Each structure stands twice: as structure tokens, then as C-alpha cells.
Amino acid sequence: MATSKPTPIVSRVCEDGTLVEALYDVLKSSTSLAIRTPDGRVSIEASHTLQNGERLVAYSPGNNLLSTGCVLLPASLGDFEDKGDLVRDVQAFLHRYVDLSPVFEEIAAHYVLLTWVHDAFSELGYLRFRGDYGTGKTRALLAVGSVCYKPFFASGASTVSPIFHVLDAIGGTLVLDEADLRFSDATADLTKILNNGTVKGLPVLRTMSNRHRELNPHAFRVFGPKLLGMRQSFADKALESRFLTEETGNRPLRSDIPIHLPVTLHDEARALRNRLLAWRFHARYTAGPDPSRLVSGVEPRRNQTALALLSIIDDPTVRERIASELVGEEARVLNERASSVEATMLRALQGALEASSDPVTIADATRRFNASQAEGEGPVSNKWAGWFIRTKLRLRTQRLRGVYVVPRSETRAITTLAARFGVAHATDVGDVTAVGFAREARSYAQGA
Numbered sequence: 001m002a003t004s005k006p007t008p009i010v011s012r013v014c015e016d017g018t019l020v021e022a023l024y025d026v027l028k029s030s031t032s033l034a035i036r037t038p039d040g041r042v043s044i045e046a047s048h049t050l051q052n053g054e055r056l057v058a059y060s061p062g063n064n065l066l067s068t069g070c071v072l073l074p075a076s077l078g079d080f081e082d083k084g085d086l087v088r089d090v091q092a093f094l095h096r097y098v099d100l101s102p103v104f105e106e107i108a109a110h111y112v113l114l115t116w117v118h119d120a121f122s123e124l125g126y127l128r129f130r131g132d133y134g135t136g137k138t139r140a141l142l143a144v145g146s147v148c149y150k151p152f153f154a155s156g157a158s159t160v161s162p163i164f165h166v167l168d169a170i171g172g173t174l175v176l177d178e179a180d181l182r183f184s185d186a187t188a189d190l191t192k193i194l195n196n197g198t199v200k201g202l203p204v205l206r207t208m209s210n211r212h213r214e215l216n217p218h219a220f221r222v223f224g225p226k227l228l229g230m231r232q233s234f235a236d237k238a239l240e241s242r243f244l245t246e247e248t249g250n251r252p253l254r255s256d257i258p259i260h261l262p263v264t265l266h267d268e269a270r271a272l273r274n275r276l277l278a279w280r281f282h283a284r285y286t287a288g289p290d291p292s293r294l295v296s297g298v299e300p301r302r303n304q305t306a307l308a309l310l311s312i313i314d315d316p317t318v319r320e321r322i323a324s325e326l327v328g329e330e331a332r333v334l335n336e337r338a339s340s341v342e343a344t345m346l347r348a349l350q351g352a353l354e355a356s357s358d359p360v361t362i363a364d365a366t367r368r369f370n371a372s373q374a375e376g377e378g379p380v381s382n383k384w385a386g387w388f389i390r391t392k393l394r395l396r397t398q399r400l401r402g403v404y405v406v407p408r409s410e411t412r413a414i415t416t417l418a419a420r421f422g423v424a425h426a427t428d429v430g431d432v433t434a435v436g437f438a439r440e441a442r443s444y445a446q447g448a
Contacts (some may be wrong), residue, residue, distance in 0.1 A: 006047060006057040010073070010150060010170045013119065019284060020048050021277060022058035024066050024073040026270075031058035031066070034077045036281040042077065065152075071170060072151050078274030080282050083314065086275060087113060090147060093268055097143045097261065099136060099254045103321050104246040108144050110313050111244075115149040115173045115225040116280040117287040117312070122200040125305030126226045128243040130233070135249025137229035138177055142261065145175035145227050146269035147276065153177075160189040164206060167193070168220040179228040191239065197222040198242050198305070241301045241333075244309070244325075287312060295323040298330050299420075334422035343421040345369055345388060349395075349406060349414050350423065359405035362386045362397065393417060 012020040017038035024031050033056065036042050048056045065071040080086065091109035094100065100108060111127050118124055127144070129137040145151040150172025154163055167174060174197075179190065196202040203219035234240050293310040294303045306326055313319050337343055348368035352360040366385040373379070380388075386404055389395050395410050395417075406414075 006055045008059050009056050010059055010071070010172070012056060013284075014050060016051065017285070018048075019281060020056055021280070022073055023076060024058070024061060025075045027075075029061045029067075031061045033058050034074070034277060034281075042281060044077065065166065065170070070153055071166070071172070072146060072269075072273065074273040074277040075270050076274050077281075078271065078276075078278045080275055080278035083113075083279065083283075086279055089275075090272060093147065093272060094143055097258065097265055098140045099251075099257050100140065100246060103325055104244075106318050107244055107309070107322055107325075108140075108246075110318070111225070111309060112144065112147050113276070113279065114309055114312055116276050117284050118149065118225050118308070119171075119200075120284060120287040121289055121308040121311075123289075123304050124198050124223075124225055124308050126194070126198070126228060126243050128228045128230060128245045129248050130230045130245050131248030131250075132231060136253070137248050139261070140246070140248065141175050141177055141227055141229050143265065143269075145173065146265070147272045148173040148175070148225065148227070149276070149280070151175050151227075163190075163193065164204065164220045164222070167197075167222050167224065171221070171224055173224060174226040176226065177229040179230050191234070191236070193222045194226065194228075194242070195236075195239055197224060197226060199223065238301075242305050244306070293319065295326050298326050302326055302330060337420070338422035340421065341388070342392060342417075343423050344372055345385070345393065346414060346418045346421055346423050347372060349389075350418055353408070353411060353414065357408075359400060359407050362389070362404045362406070365389065365406065 009020065010022045014020065019036040021034045022031060023034055023044070033045050033048055034042070035045055035048050046057070050056065059066060061067065066073065087109055090112050091105055094105055094108055098105075108127060114121075114124075129140045131137055141153075145153060150170055152166055152170060152172055153175045154166075155177045163174070174193070176190075192204050196204050200223045202223070203221050205217050205219055207217055228243070288311065289307050290311040291307070293313075294307060295310070298306075303326075306322070310319055310322065313322070345365070348365050349360055351368050352364045362382050362385055366380060366382045369385060370379040382404075386397060389406060390397055395406055395413060397404050397406055399405075400407075
């Protein structure tokens, strides 16, 4: 029996496999539903009734999110014939309005397609445009975001509460400009959205109360693709590893890029969204992760971030170019880690392990660490070294014959940590071997 009160939606994947997507025709100021049934039939309807009696309708055309362009939807169901043609048309659209590096232009075009089937994957990465003001970050967000799936445009200066509510109710692609603004609690909440939004099934719990003022925590779903514009990087290295980043402003702007976005961009974006919806109906139940496209020589987190994107790229040459970018980024991160305090201490521990078959004394590790410090850096104490080894490296220490040591049973853990920090092998305190790994990674990237 149908419910008397309809349920407004923007999209729904029904239990029987039916796909329901809202359409918004800005010229006619009207909304409707595009429906694809499991047997492949497609229709445009005013409503759709589920087997349990729930009646789905599209959001009202007067809804502020739609009428202001804060959330963009297809206007109709377009035609889909060939995925390769669709990718090329999306890339050509981006090329007309945004100055991106050739490889990142390919990444962005395929990421657009990924957003339209992102719910077929359980893990996603994000796209980021990073650079100073006036380098094209906002232009890139507007152009790329305009052809993504249900893009929701917001700013880091926005109140965070509506971002949680819109993502939970509508989903889609969060397009966030000025994402690195520093403002205490709001910054922390945005970071929660970014940290939890890469993995399906990790909602953010927020304290809410009902009309009786009873505590009623709500789980906000934040999973989905995201585009960010930033000036700096996040301090959280784990969060940093979730991004595929384009550095803006590193080269002269192409002369054919329009200074002001023409009205044609909106018309072209709308037409592409119509075609991309047809592609979603075609590909939603065949898309999924392909483990054979994991990139060798890249740490699991980076592979985890990129696998969904690589899985929808059919052209092996494009996949190789993107894999080269990943390997190059891995080399950069390893070089950065190799100069960290953790890497310096690990080289000291490895040097001590190779110099003797006895356990490594904290005093010996401290001496080797101080010997490898850069000029101008003061020596550390045995007490500080012991604290650093236990709390930062999480290695076990014990008291043996009146002195503190790192037992040789920790050798395997030290070797694993050393590889993670780009210190694959050390025969002396000053031997930095991440360079070798980086050289190998760069060689792979050039060969690909």
C-alpha cells in the first residue's frame, strides 16, 4: 500500500537493483525522475513506487540547493554509445576551460567518470588542486566539479553542519574550495569528513537531540568522491596520502584559456551530465575494483587510493602514465621520510645491529643518532632517545644488566620500519639508502 506522504530524493539504488536519479531542468524549473529497472528499461517519471509502498519523488525545483546551483543534476537522460568517446569529450571540455598538466588532465577526466559509479567501490581517493591564490584552483574546481556526479559546491569558510547534512542526504561529490582555512573546531570537523569519506561504511557520529531534547546521536554518511582546492598541505600525513594532487601555478597560463568563464561552460556541462547519467545507468553494475591494476612499487595506502580510478581506465597507456605518477609521488614521499628524525634513528639502530650481535643499547643508538645529526642540531640525551624509540617508533626496550637496550627480537620490526621510511639498508650511521629506492622508482616512471 502506497504511503500518503512521498519521499523526496536526489538518487536511490533500490534493493531490487532499480536505479532512480533526479533530473532538474533549470530552463523549465521542473524536476522528475530517471529510472532504470534491472532488466534495462529506462523511463522518465514523476514518481516511483517501491515494492514496500514507499513513493519516491524528486526534490522540488524550488529547493535552494538546486535553484542556486549549489548542487547540480542532469537535466535529462542523454545518449551513451562509447565510453572512449565520452572520456575524450570530458577531457576536451576540461582542456577548453582549465590549464592542467597533460597527465592530470587524463586523471581528472577519468575521475569524473569514477564519480558517476563511485558507489560500486568501497574505497576512493580524492582530487586536489594546490597552489597560491590566482593560480587557477577555483577555476579547476568549477570546471571539473560541474561534470561530476551530484556535485555539491562549498567553501572551507562554510558552516560545517550543513555540509554533514547535505552529504548524508544527497551524497555525490563534495567540491570544497579553501579547504585549508584555519579555524579550530570547523577545521577538525572537515578533517573528519575527509578521513572517513574514503571508505564506505565509516560514518561520522555527531551529537543530536530530538524534539524532546533527548540525546539522539546521528551517523552521517560522508563516503564519496571529493575535489579540494588548497594553498598548503594537511599536517596529517595519512590524510595527505589520500590525494591525487595537481600543483597549480607552476607554469605560464595557456593563452587560449578564457579569463572569464563563458555561459557556454554551463550549457556544455549540463549536456555532459546528461550523457554521464546514461553511462551510470549502463555501467553501475559492471564497474568495480580490479586488483590486477595495482601498481607495483607503491605502498598499500597509495594503491588503495588509486585502485578505483585505475579500475575504470580501459586504455593501458593511460594507466601506465598514471602509474608512473604514483611511483614518482612514492619516491618523493620516501625521500622526504628519509630525512625525518624517525629515519635518522632507524639508521642508527640498523648500524648498531650490524656492528654487533648483542642487543642495541640505548646509549649506542643515541651516540650514532647524534653523530648523524645535521650541523647545528644539538645532541639528544639517552633518556630522550629511549622515549623516542618507545613512543614514536613503538619498539620494545628492556633493562638488561643495568642498562636499557633494544632486544634483537625487534630486528624484524626495525627492518620493516626502515623500508617504510626509505632506509632499506644501513652499514653506517650516515648511510642514507632511500636514494637508491627513489632512483629505482624514477627509472620505472621514465620507462613507463
